[in-house]
Amino acid sequence: MSPHGHDAHKATAYITEQDLPERPLATVPSDVIKTASWRTFLPVIHLEACTKCYVCWKFCPDVAIGIDEAGWPVVRLDYCKGCGICAEECKPRAIDMVKE
Amino acid sequence: MARLTIPAEEYMRSGHSACPGCAATLVMRYVLKGLGPNAIVTLPACCWTVIGTPFPTTALNVPILDCAFEATGASVSGLRAAADALGLADVIVVGFAGDGGTADIGLQALSGMLERGTDALYVMYDNEAYMNTGVQRSGATPLGAWTTTTPVDATSRGKGEGKKDVMAIVAAHRPAYAATVNVAFPEDFLKRVEKTKTIRGPKFLHAFSPCPPGWRYPPEKTIAIGRLATDTNSFPLYEIEGGKYRITRKLGRARPVAEYLKAQGRFSHLTDAEIAAIQSEVDGRWARLLALETLG
Ligand SMILES: Cc1ncc(C[n+]2csc(CCOP(=O)(O)OP(=O)(O)O)c2C)c(N)n1
Ligand code: SF4
Ligand code: SF4
DSSP states (O other): OOTTSTTHHHHOOOOSGGGSOSOOOOOEEGGGSOOGGGOSEEEEEOTTTOOOOOHHHHHOTTOOEEEOTTSOEEEOTTTOOOOOHHHHHOTTOOEEEEEO | OOOOSSOOOOOBOSOOOOOTTOHHHHHHHHHHHHHOTTEEEEEOSSHHHHHHOOTTEESBSSOEEEOOTTOHHHHHHHHHHHHHHTTOTTOEEEEEEEHIIIIITTHHHHHHHHHHTOSEEEEEEEOSSBTTTTOBOOTTSOTTOOBTTBOEETTEESOOSOOOOHHHHHHTTOOSEEEEEETTOHHHHHHHHHHHTTOOSEEEEEEEOOOHHHHTSOGGGHHHHHHHHHHTTSSOOEEEETTEEEESSOOSSOOOHHHHHHTOGGGTTOOHHHHHHHHHHHHHHHHHHHHHHHHO
């Protein structure tokens, strides 16, 4: 019986990567790709107005807002695409979109 | 430490290739926050294959299997059977497909998965057209919407047909659980996802997924437009558990649907009369949903 024949499953348990048939496997984390160059406008957070509500963190489609040890939101500049959602949704208007 | 209203853990990474402001990314981000590290995602052809898997990269910290466009439901049942055969009881199988891949080409596979009673979660992220191939109309495109195959010109006023009611099709299979979710309401979204973990059998989430280029609006408006969809009753939030309907976000009074339509270029050609027709269609669907909820 060929390894891909109809009763092959009786002999083969795909337990480790070596057991799998030849296949393309993608294993490189996507954040090796920097998306900063997509951006025209950059969010600038004014911490004096920030209430630490984390709405910006919650709604960022690119996971490009981190939270530092003191609890302040920080834009991860390598990944922000400048969509403007964080600035639009920030209630106290602590974020400005600034042309780069 | 930070007081967060949704789980801190991230299973979706930066560096993916979604358009700026894309809500389909938030659908995935929230689904995986709710399910945790034991999820395994099967993904057909759709924007998300392009977003998440430009070879050799992957945007998820959980495994992804690429399946054929029409095969998500079958792939879900197969993965569940394989996990069970290997004794991997903790694995949560997730089918994650667009509206074209669910409401149209993958409908038969979805029906099969629901009818077989596969213990898994199926998520349809609904951007209301075939976006990955350039905004062609799908069965889930709403009435009046411009797409490249429902143009606005001398002979056409956008899509001439209404939106296919996928939740009703799913409900007809009597699944263990089904719910609508919207990226504009992450806390509600997470509650629905977390609930799916406590229920055995087939579960379905219809996730509203605004798309800036396809719906023709500026990317910063994704959340605002999502909020308007629910607050105008265009996309009500409700769940169906064991056949019982419950509206999960109820408003004192809905806003006029015109506010939702006027925020998007794909509806910019609509006349007042056309908007009124859409309003009465929305009102009719809402009345029907209220009646279903009363049935208990
Ligand atoms: C059998 C088959 N037919 C057509 C295609 C081409 N195709 C790839 S993605 C896509 C559109 C997917 O639309 P949808 O499921 O709505 O997801 P979206 O792209 O909108 O996220 C199409 C038509 C394909 N990959 N396979
Ligand atoms: S502009 Fe968009 S991508 Fe950049 S941090 Fe704000 S929400 Fe994230
Ligand atoms: S076309 Fe729409 S759904 Fe697809 S990646 Fe872009 S914004 Fe997201």
